[in-house]
Amino acid sequence: MNNTVLELENISYKYKNDLILNKINLKINSGEKIALLGKSGSGKTTLISLLNGTIKPTQGEVKLFNESFEELDRKQKSKITTIWQDLRLIEDLSAEQNVNCGLLAENNFYFAFKNLLNISSFKKAHKYMKLCRLHNSIYDKKIRKLSGGQKQRVAIARSLIQESNILLADEPFNNLDPKLITTIKNLLLENVDKNKTKKSPKTALVALHRLDLLNDFDKVIGIRDGKIFFNIKRNNLKKIHLEKIY
């Protein structure tokens, strides 16, 4: 039962004269946990930006639930959530306000207003921040005053609070200590497990450099020079695969 949620059809991406991604074909099935490997500058972030629709391919088509990305409405697009490599938090807002930004899509204008004025208790935000091991004392702190690992977790909480079907994460373990890495990894991937039995399965694509974390994924994609070099089950991953992409 291979239920494709995201699909790249013959995608190329050019930036000025550089061909950054070259004729990529990729299918992501519902419920899959995929690790995206590749050395620095190989195009992982670019691939993720294509998948969430932030950038448009020079050639080819991105499909979400078998429909072209352009034709989807707001609600459907918001089924994808992204943890950005560069976090993309709003520096002047507090940690809590940033986490609430994840909820803007499903709420009305009044919610955005309340969030900025801080005149309500945001239980859901607190729940997700606690899950990410962010404590009360941090809620009201501005992003620019947080440590690197704290910022990272705020970005993760903002993404998880959307409770989306599809998670795209770009090196989400940056800046985290070993204990936190385990916590966050479980948080990101367990969601996927838990929901596997349900009707709306969750899917995760995680770009990462830490090979010791691969055990928790069931598929591995390796890219090199803007091309997909391998796309295999994790059990089939051999040393030689890794040697070729790094």
Added chain:
Amino acid sequence: MNKLKLNYTSLSFLPILVCIPLGYQLINNIHFGGFKLFQEFLISAFNPKIDNEIIITVIKRLNETILIGFFSWLVSIIFGAIFGIISSNIFYKIFNIPNFFYRIVRFFLTIIRSIHEVVWGILLMQIYGINFSIGIIAICIPYIAVNSKVFAEQLEIIDYKSFESINQINAPKFSSLLTLIWNPIINTFKNFGLYRLECSIRSTVILGLFGIGGIGTSIFLSFQTLNFRELWTYLWSLAILIIISGLIFKKIKFNTTNKILSIFFISVFFITILFSFSYFLYFIFNNNFENFNSVSSLFKSSSNLGLFDFLKLILETIILSLLSTGIAISLPPLVIGIFNNNTSKIFIKIFAFLLRLIPTPVILLTLLTFNNPSVSLAALTLGLHNAGITSKLLFTNLDSQDKRNYIAMKSLGISKKTSWLLGLFSQQAKSYLAYCAYRSDIIIRETTIVGVIGSVGLGWQLQESLSSFAWQEVILVLIAYSSIAIVGELINGKIKNSLT
């Protein structure tokens, strides 16, 4: 690198060369007829008139000034923010509006702010007669456009990536917009609000000199009757008003986490908008256009202005702007650098405060007591007043700067002045020049005020044409004015960009 820094430094001093032609003309124009008056003016500063009668007048007049100043500030800052938002990039990106509209809105605002509030004031007074609300409207028109530029500039530096991340979540557009602009708007208000309040009080005073009411009118009348002691009572009370309003503004905490305060600010925001709109409608439907019967009067009026005279006026205005800008740029670092000790510093600060406090027309009228009217005199006035403003900025920046270089250089035996120049000022020169570029935008607009009083340039012509209801001439002068201001703004924008 060092060479480059030295270049900005020398560029800050070079414009002082304008003093050569300026001084030449001033010396040629000197007369000793009013020297006694000038002396009296200075002495009266230490001996202002204080009695019951004048105190009552001061309070009454100050009330009017505060009323006009405060309301025009409130309206112009709120609408400035709104126009700032709709003239900022982020608005067009979020709502996917073609860039074409962005350009149109910006151009429209540029034209509106290219004309000084005094011009709007004289114009509106001529059409509607003298009226309290004319003062507020005259200030609000250009101020909304100026404030919108300040807000828009702060909105332009919103990180594009945070826009992308919010955009990717696909939130409703108004929610995204509000979330992104919230802090830049509040911070701009915090950082520029007080300064803009000071500006609108000053503008109220200047419009007062032209008869709109408030303390400015009293200042003008006491000057006209040569009542210098009374004049200084008004000036000092104005100083107290500006200082107190600064203290109050700094005390107010714009804390958005306080529920009651937030609700208060939001109601002020909406009430102001509602009130302005209803007043606007009332104004349009309820005014009889006394002198401006119909558009046809515009075409009936003829223009006696010869092309040659007109070009001469334009040239005069440009020269006036350049000369004043030169003084405003170079005088502060020169004076602060030469008199570099603690006692002089206090005197310079007081002098600069007075230059900011005394409205330019009054400075000009004082100088006229011993010098014949000329472009140079007008330029000196405008230059000095603006030097008061640039020196305030320079002082603030120098005081907050890291002084280690300066101390190290002094300990090496380098002279105090040289260490100041190379160790302290050289690091400020670039940002100082960038600020001066912005300042010269304002100087160009302010040439109107000294023009009207000092009978030079387009300002004077505007006054003449208006009082003879030569509307065609008025329009011509206005177009010339706003063209000069727009070109000036473009050039200054380029200079500022290359400096930052």
